[in-house]
Amino acid sequence: MQNRVFVINQHGEALMPCKPRTARKLLAQGKAKPIKKEPFTIQLLYGSTGYKQPVSLGIDSGQRHIGIAVTSQAKVLFQGEVELRQDVKKLLDTRRTYRCSRRNRKTRYRKARFLNRIKTKKNGWLPPSVASKCQHNISWINRFLAVLPNPALHIEVGKFDMQKMKDPNIQGIGYQYGDLYGYQTIKQYVLARDEYKCQVCKKKGGKLKIHHIIYRSQGGTNVPSNLITVCADCHTYKNHEPGGILHKWYKAKKKVTKSLKGATFMNILRHRLWRAFPDAEFQYGAQTTLQRAGLGLEKSHFNDAVTISSIQRITEKPTSVVMFKQFRKKKRSLHEATARKGRKEPNCTSKRNAKNTKFAKGFWLNDYVRIKNSQKKGYISGFTGNSCYIKDCLGNYVIIGKYKQTALSKIMMITHHNNWCSTEILANEYTMR
Incomplete structure (x- = not known):
C-alpha cells in the first residue's frame, strides 16, 4: 500500500485522500491539477459528491524531527517525517563574527551593537534558531489541516523537569x-x-x-x-x-554529558502548541510508548505519529515513508574564513554573486532531476561551472562513476522545487536519526 494523495475540490474544500493510481488517472485525463508539493495535493476540476469519513491527524512534535500520520478508522492513509534544520545558530554565530570583525577592521566609527536587542521590544521573544523550529512545527500542522476534511488533531508534547534530571533526589x-x-x-x-x-x-x-x-x-x-x-x-x-x-x-x-537543550525546547514548544491549537488533544511520550507497544509498531517518528492519532487497530498501512527536509539556498558569507582543502590561502577576493550561484543553463538549486540513461534521481545542491552536485533527500550524493559532479547536459528536469525537498523511502529501510 502506498501513501495517499491529498485532494481539494473545485471550490477549495478538502476531500478524502485518494490512491496514487487514481490521482495519476485524474491528472492524465485533465480532470485535476497539482496545486501543492509538500504534501502533494491535487485539485479537482469538476464537481464531486464529497463523501467524507472521520479522519485523525497525529503529530509527534520535536526539535529535530516531526512525525506526521493521517489515519481513518483502521487504515493509515499517510505517514511521513519532517527533518528540521540544525545549523541556524551556527550560521548566525558565523555571520556575527564576520560583521564584528568587519566593523572593527574597516568601520571603526560604527558603535558596538548591544542596546538594540529585539527581546527588549516584544514579549515572548525567542532566539531565531528556537523560533524557527517552533514555527515549523506549527506551520507543518497547518499544512495538513488545510488538506484534510475536519480532522481530529492529536499532538504529542514533552514536559521535562530539568532540576530533577540533574538531581533525581531533589524535592x-x-x-x-x-x-x-x-x-x-x-x-x-x-x-x-x-x-x-x-x-x-x-x-x-x-x-x-x-x-x-x-x-x-x-x-x-x-x-x-x-x-x-x-x-x-x-x-x-x-x-x-x-x-x-x-x-x-x-x-x-x-x-x-547530556545536553538539556532538547528538553528546554520541548517545554517552550508545548506552550506555543497549546496556544496555536487550543482544540487539539495532547498527550505525553510515556502514554505513546504503551500504545505503540499495544499496536506492535517499532520505534520511529512516523510510527509514534500513527500511535498518537488514537488508532485502535491497523488493517492497512503504507509500506513507505515520505521524508521532508529543508534546503538551504543562500550563502551569505562574503569570503572564506577557513581555506578549503587544497587551497593554502583563504579566498577573500571572490564576489558574493559568483559564490552564490542559484541557477545555470535552465536549472535551479533544489530542482528535482534525473540522470539520463539512468534511474537515479535527486536534488541539485550546487553548481560548478557546467556541472552540478546531486543529493537525495537524506543528504547522500547521487554518483555515477567516481566523480561527485554530473554534467548539466547529462541530466533532465523532473520538477522545480522550493526550499523543501521530499522523497519516499521504504519503511523497512528507515533508520532512526
Missing part, C-alpha cells in the same frame, strides 16, 4: 537552591568547589583559571558542571591539543 525547597546558592559569581563557586586546587596537577595556589571542559565552539555552556579549575602552568596550548591532558578531559566529559 521541596531544594528547587530554590541552585548550584550558585550562596555565591556571587560562577567563578567564585567553581573555585570553592574545587578547593582552589588545579584539577590537573592537584597543586594549590598560583594563578588559577576557569577552563571549559566542553568548548563553547562545540556547544559547551557556562554551567558549573562544564567548568573546572586549572592553573596557568597546565592551561597551555599544548594541553589543548589532541593527546593533551585538557583534551582528554574534554573527550571523557563529552561522552557522559
Whole structure:
C-alpha cells in the first residue's frame, strides 16, 4: 500500500485522500491539477459528491524531527517525517563574527551593537534558531489541516523537569537552591568547589583559571558542571591539543554529558502548541510508548505519529515513508574564513554573486532531476561551472562513476522545487536519526 494523495475540490474544500493510481488517472485525463508539493495535493476540476469519513491527524512534535500520520478508522492513509534544520545558530554565530570583525577592521566609527536587542521590544521573544523550529512545527500542522476534511488533531508534547534530571533526589525547597546558592559569581563557586586546587596537577595556589571542559565552539555552556579549575602552568596550548591532558578531559566529559537543550525546547514548544491549537488533544511520550507497544509498531517518528492519532487497530498501512527536509539556498558569507582543502590561502577576493550561484543553463538549486540513461534521481545542491552536485533527500550524493559532479547536459528536469525537498523511502529501510 502506498501513501495517499491529498485532494481539494473545485471550490477549495478538502476531500478524502485518494490512491496514487487514481490521482495519476485524474491528472492524465485533465480532470485535476497539482496545486501543492509538500504534501502533494491535487485539485479537482469538476464537481464531486464529497463523501467524507472521520479522519485523525497525529503529530509527534520535536526539535529535530516531526512525525506526521493521517489515519481513518483502521487504515493509515499517510505517514511521513519532517527533518528540521540544525545549523541556524551556527550560521548566525558565523555571520556575527564576520560583521564584528568587519566593523572593527574597516568601520571603526560604527558603535558596538548591544542596546538594540529585539527581546527588549516584544514579549515572548525567542532566539531565531528556537523560533524557527517552533514555527515549523506549527506551520507543518497547518499544512495538513488545510488538506484534510475536519480532522481530529492529536499532538504529542514533552514536559521535562530539568532540576530533577540533574538531581533525581531533589524535592521541596531544594528547587530554590541552585548550584550558585550562596555565591556571587560562577567563578567564585567553581573555585570553592574545587578547593582552589588545579584539577590537573592537584597543586594549590598560583594563578588559577576557569577552563571549559566542553568548548563553547562545540556547544559547551557556562554551567558549573562544564567548568573546572586549572592553573596557568597546565592551561597551555599544548594541553589543548589532541593527546593533551585538557583534551582528554574534554573527550571523557563529552561522552557522559547530556545536553538539556532538547528538553528546554520541548517545554517552550508545548506552550506555543497549546496556544496555536487550543482544540487539539495532547498527550505525553510515556502514554505513546504503551500504545505503540499495544499496536506492535517499532520505534520511529512516523510510527509514534500513527500511535498518537488514537488508532485502535491497523488493517492497512503504507509500506513507505515520505521524508521532508529543508534546503538551504543562500550563502551569505562574503569570503572564506577557513581555506578549503587544497587551497593554502583563504579566498577573500571572490564576489558574493559568483559564490552564490542559484541557477545555470535552465536549472535551479533544489530542482528535482534525473540522470539520463539512468534511474537515479535527486536534488541539485550546487553548481560548478557546467556541472552540478546531486543529493537525495537524506543528504547522500547521487554518483555515477567516481566523480561527485554530473554534467548539466547529462541530466533532465523532473520538477522545480522550493526550499523543501521530499522523497519516499521504504519503511523497512528507515533508520532512526
